[in-house]
Amino acid sequence: MKSLIIFYSLEGDTKFIANSINEELEGDIVELIPVKQIPTTGFKKFLWGGKQVMFKEKPELQPISADLSQYDLIVLGTPVWASRFAPVFNTFLENNNISNKKIALFCCHGGGKEGKTFSDFKEKLKDNQFLGEIAFEDPLKKDKEGNLLKAKEWIKSIRQSF
Numbered sequence: 803m804k805s806l807i808i809f810y811s812l813e814g815d816t817k818f819i820a821n822s823i824n825e826e827l828e829g830d831i832v833e834l835i836p837v838k839q840i841p842t843t844g845f846k847k848f849l850w851g852g853k854q855v856m857f858k859e860k861p862e863l864q865p866i867s868a869d870l871s872q873y874d875l876i877v878l879g880t881p882v883w884a885s886r887f888a889p890v891f892n893t894f895l896e897n898n899n900i901s902n903k904k905i906a907l908f909c910c911h912g913g914g915k916e917g918k919t920f921s922d923f924k925e926k927l928k929d930n931q932f933l934g935e936i937a938f939e940d941p942l943k944k945d946k947e948g949n950l951l952k953a954k955e956w957i958k959s960i961r962q963s964f
């Protein structure tokens with residue numbers, strides 16, 4: 803089974819979970835990086851990020867080189883922004899046609915839970931099979947070790963369902 807993790811992370815939480823999952827999968831991993839990064843300090847990040855979600859923006863991404871057709875399992879990971887996936891995924895999903903894949907979803911949130919994050923992904927990726935989804939609350943700040951184990955156990959159970 804060949805796996806690919808695609809994630810975005812502004813402050814490291816989603817990256818931490820993506821890397822933890824990949825320690826189990828030992829597959830490929832791609833970080834979505836916007837050409838223009840939004841500020842990470844103070845309240846500005848909420849203004850910029852919230853605006854991007856509200857206006858359904860598609861921020862330009864740095865090029866990625868993965869050929870999605872090669873993979874059996876695709877894992878998508880995002881922080882929750884205004885109860886939805888981060889807008890970089892608007893760009894990614896528009897530029898990449900994903901169908902007939904097995905997909906697993908994870909997100910990191912700040913306590914408000916996943917909101918519409920997973921349902922929006924499923925709506926946009928209708929022609930795929932979803933194997934599971936899981937949410938983490940600020941894993942770098944809250945129980946890092948527990949979240950690492952949670953991520954590994956989750957992906958092991960996904961892999962077993964193959």
Ligand SMILES: Cc1cc2nc3c(=O)[nH]c(=O)nc-3n(C[C@H](O)[C@H](O)[C@H](O)COP(=O)(O)O)c2cc1C
Pocket residue numbers: 810811812813814815816817847848849850851852880881882883884885886910911912913914915917939940941
């Ligand atoms: C623009 C923006 C909007 C956010 N909106 C939410 C939200 O609606 N619900 C929530 O629980 N957390 C929200 N958060 C918090 C992040 O989802 C949370 O801190 C997450 O762990 C950050 O992941 P990262 O470190 O990979 O960027 C928001 C953060 C930002 C920057």
